[in-house]
Amino acid sequence: MNQKTSTPQADRREFVAKLMAAAPDALIVTGLGSASYDVFASGDRDGNYYLWGAMGGACPMALGLALAQPDKSVVVITGDGEQLMGIGSLGTIGVKQPKNLTIVVLDNGHFGETGMQRSHSSLGTDLVAVAKGFGIANAFSVSDVDSCASIAEGINARQGTAFVQVLIQSDEPPRALPPRDGPYIKNRFRSALGLKPF
Amino acid sequence: MNHTSAQAPAWQESIFKVLKEGGIRQVAYVPDAGHSHVIRSAIADPEIEDIVLTTEEEGVALVSGAWLGGQRAALLMQSSGVGNCVNMFSLLQAGDFPFLTLVTMRGEYAEFNPWQGPMGRATQAALELMGIHVLRVSRPEDVEEIVSAGLDAAFGAGEKVAVLLGQDLIGRKKWERN
Numbered sequence: 284m285n286q287k288t289s290t291p292q293a294d295r296r297e298f299v300a301k302l303m304a305a306a307p308d309a310l311i312v313t314g315l316g317s318a319s320y321d322v323f324a325s326g327d328r329d330g331n332y333y334l335w336g337a338m339g340g341a342c343p344m345a346l347g348l349a350l351a352q353p354d355k356s357v358v359v360i361t362g363d364g365e366q367l368m369g370i371g372s373l374g375t376i377g378v379k380q381p382k383n384l385t386i387v388v389l390d391n392g393h394f395g396e397t398g399m400q401r402s403h404s405s406l407g408t409d410l411v412a413v414a415k416g417f418g419i420a421n422a423f424s425v426s427d428v429d430s431c432a433s434i435a436e437g438i439n440a441r442q443g444t445a446f447v448q449v450l451i452q453s454d455e456p457p458r459a460l461p462p463r464d465g466p467y468i469k470n471r472f473r474s475a476l477g478l479k480p481f
Numbered sequence: 482m483n484h485t486s487a488q489a490p491a492w493q494e495s496i497f498k499v500l501k502e503g504g505i506r507q508v509a510y511v512p513d514a515g516h517s518h519v520i521r522s523a524i525a526d527p528e529i530e531d532i533v534l535t536t537e538e539e540g541v542a543l544v545s546g547a548w549l550g551g552q553r554a555a556l557l558m559q560s561s562g563v564g565n566c567v568n569m570f571s572l573l574q575a576g577d578f579p580f581l582t583l584v585t586m587r588g589e590y591a592e593f594n595p596w597q598g599p600m601g602r603a604t605q606a607a608l609e610l611m612g613i614h615v616l617r618v619s620r621p622e623d624v625e626e627i628v629s630a631g632l633d634a635a636f637g638a639g640e641k642v643a644v645l646l647g648q649d650l651i652g653r654k655k656w657e658r659n
Binding site for chain 2: 310312332334335336337338339340341342343344345346347348349350351352355369371372374375378379465466468469472473476478481
């Protein structure tokens with residue numbers, strides 16, 4: 284069991300706000316649910332792509348983006364449940380090893396959006412070991428907001444794929460709802476990269 | 482089975498030509514024998530990223546991410562993989578992403594393996610239920626034109642397109658190993 288209640292745990296909103304502030308130019312893909320709310324609450328950006336569904340899709344979507352934009356830092360911010368549904372994508376990322384991709388999993392060991400049922404990460408799964416097993420050597424766990432500075436350094440340096448498990452409290456901060464209009468967030472994201480409509 | 486020296490059928494070569502000339506920069510795949518030439522060619526091409534997937538639904542999200550970053554990408558899979566993608570296809574509609582997938586069919590023509598039948602027979606309907614436009618090829622001489630038409634619709638009009646490569650086109654699978 285990896286996410287233990289006895290270990291110190293970070294405040295999710297504070298952690299995401301500090302991380303985003305320290306990586307102001309990063310392109311961010313969020314997993315559905317609380318991770319999307321955390322990122323939106325920390326400040327809406329044109330370079331944020333919020334998923335409201337497509338569970339398991341945050342990591343592979345970010346991989347396609349990272350390969351297309353090798354000179355930009357790309358960050359996945361998702362939860363343990365969303366990451367678990369797309370767990371194989373860590374293997375796909377482990378094969379490609381994009382230097383500009385960092386995966387941040389906000390892990391409270393629970394499915395927060397559906398009533399706080401316990402997830403695998405509090406029932407036996409060690410997500411850092413899984414990531415390492417899939418070939419992402421730079422995989423580690425943190426539980427305090429002070430670690431944001433060094434994580435952001437890695438994001439901004441683009442020197443290798445990283446996987447960060449952030450042990451967070453299993454509270455439910457107020458919902459902060461990002462736009463649900465997919466074409467709108469797609470078009471403003473692409474526009475911010477200087478891409479034209481077809 | 483010989484994996485390396487056999488000359489690829491001309492229709493498989495024409496698929497890679499269409500993808501390359503159509504500006505495809507990422508090719509994501511779960512392998513199939515019918516895609517083997519395109520996969521080999523993508524791996525060999527320094528301008529194209531080849532991405533092997535653990536499950537096809539990753540590819541739906543991946544090609545959407547590629548488009549978000551300004552690149553055209555295509556997803557290769559066999560008909561069984563369509564079933565793995567169903568909920569992820571929501572991303573294409575909700576996000577309005579262009580989409581091109583090439584699907585090699587099983588379970589529909591001289592099939593030896595009964596486990597391929599159920600999904601093979603449901604493939605086209607499953608795609609259409611999720612709002613994806615389906616084109617089909619059965620004759621080698623039509624492959625280049627129809628794959629090209631799918632690519633143009635995807636990246637010219639933002640359509641979501643699946644091109645089914647019929648099992649009659651691909652031919653019987655050889656079950657004996659020499």
